[in-house]
Amino acid sequence: MTPGQPRWRRRKDARPAEIVTAALEVFAERGFAAARLDDIAARAGVSKGALYLYFETKQELFEAVVRDTVLPDLDAVEQVATNLELPFRQLAPMLAARLALLLTTSSLPAVAKMVIAESRNFPDLARVWHDQVVSRALGVLTGVVKAAQARGEVRPGDPRFHALSIAGPMLMGVLWREVLEPVGAEPIDLPALAMQHVETALVGLLTPEARA
Amino acid sequence: MTPGQPRWRRRKDARPAEIVTAALEVFAERGFAAARLDDIAARAGVSKGALYLYFETKQELFEAVVRDTVLPDLDAVEQVATNLELPFRQLAPMLAARLALLLTTSSLPAVAKMVIAESRNFPDLARVWHDQVVSRALGVLTGVVKAAQARGEVRPGDPRFHALSIAGPMLMGVLWREVLEPVGAEPIDLPALAMQHVETALVGLLTPEARA
DNA sequence: CGTAAATAACTGACCAGTCAGTTATCAATG
DNA sequence: CATTGATAACTGACTGGTCAGTTATTTACG
Secondary structure, eight states, rough: OOTTTTOOOOOOTTHHHHHHHHHHHHHHHOOOTTTTTTHHHHTSSSSHHHHHHHOOHHHHHHHHIIIIIHHHHHHHHHHHHOOTTSOOOHHHHHHHHHHHHHHHSSSSSHHHHHHHHHHTHHHHHHHHHIIIIIIIHHHHHHHHHHEEEEEEEOOOOHHHHHHHHHHHHHHHHHHHIIGGGGGTOOOOOOHHHHHHHHHHHHHHHHHHHOOO | OTTTSSSSOTTTTTHHHHHHHHHHHHHHHOTTOOOOHHHHHHHTOOOOHHHHOOOOSHHHHHHIIIIIHHHHHHHHHHHTTTTSOOHHHHHHHHHHHHHHHHHHHSSHHHHHHHHHHHHOHHHHHHHIIIIIIIHHHHHHHHHHHHHHHHOOOBBSHHHHHHHHHHHHHHHHHIIIIIIGGGTTOOOOOOOHHHHHHHHHHHHHHHHGGGGG
């Protein structure tokens, strides 16, 4: 024993953030159900009991992860998207690039995968995800499409479906990377996919006049 | 006690199929890890021990589910897709309709969701899924696109990306239905999405000459 | 000191996989 | 047409291990 060093420190205000960071990692690696609180605690440098000083249950910890680590990322994309003034032809590639960056650098895909995984057994997780992430993101995209339709830039049709036409391949690419690449599938270049898809989708979505 | 009725019957040849059916239901409802073999057994009308007469482990049972219930569905779609002769403009909507039907009536989406869910903790599951389902399905679609490019019907570009452009929104629609609708999200009309998307994608993918 | 932060040992519930024992079924026999 | 083994299908209680959440105790620190 080195008696000069205390075995631990009281750090009431630093703990929550450290725990949330550790929780994000472990949740992403193992999924909600299979994530062990002991592992999260160890990675955060505390004991399991300490977790319960700051979070009442495992679920509450997950909600904190979404709130603290995913929502800020989403805000950044939303910022770009609400430039409704820009012509769709220019806005779409910007959005796609921003999104591709987010999906390759942030932990959003890992959390998304986890929510898909556990939605049936932990519906509260899915509800939080839907209310705070998906419906907001899709709402923004749908709004962009609708505005472009109003300006005559985008062909008629359900704007929500158009939004899915744009976002779907990205999701598929992400899932490919998260689920299949780890077991040996041929890798996908996500930004390249985003660029080629946006090009294709633009031709398909724009009115003949707007293509000029 | 009604002594005339036996407590159970020996039905060696009927059991495996019944167990696989029950397993599909429970796996789809709860995911692989959370599915209880006791539940599967109960739903199949046998004891847990009986499961082990026909399947060595839980994983082997899952593989049987894929083999017996998913692959036949896939074969049917593959049939349509290998009509490589047909012009892409006609083949694509047919494929989309067939796929939409499959995704709304079969159990494929539920199994897919499960695989996504458990891929990290049970990589073998994901490998089976990739080798036997995804890579085959995507291969067929990529082949169709490539053939159409060779005939000058489809614009240049990575045919694999084009395939993802086509299939992605369908996957997104399916996940929406599986994950978010159960927790209160606004429902999506999957066949309608398929039709509108294929229309959009066709315009985007076809060469100007092929659009005639 | 007092007290709040943190620990570590503990509890209770859960479940995959096992196995000793039970019972349906059927072929052989009287 | 019984009766009787023999056999293999089937059962259900049990084991060993895991893990969320609890609590009695220790320790940092104002």
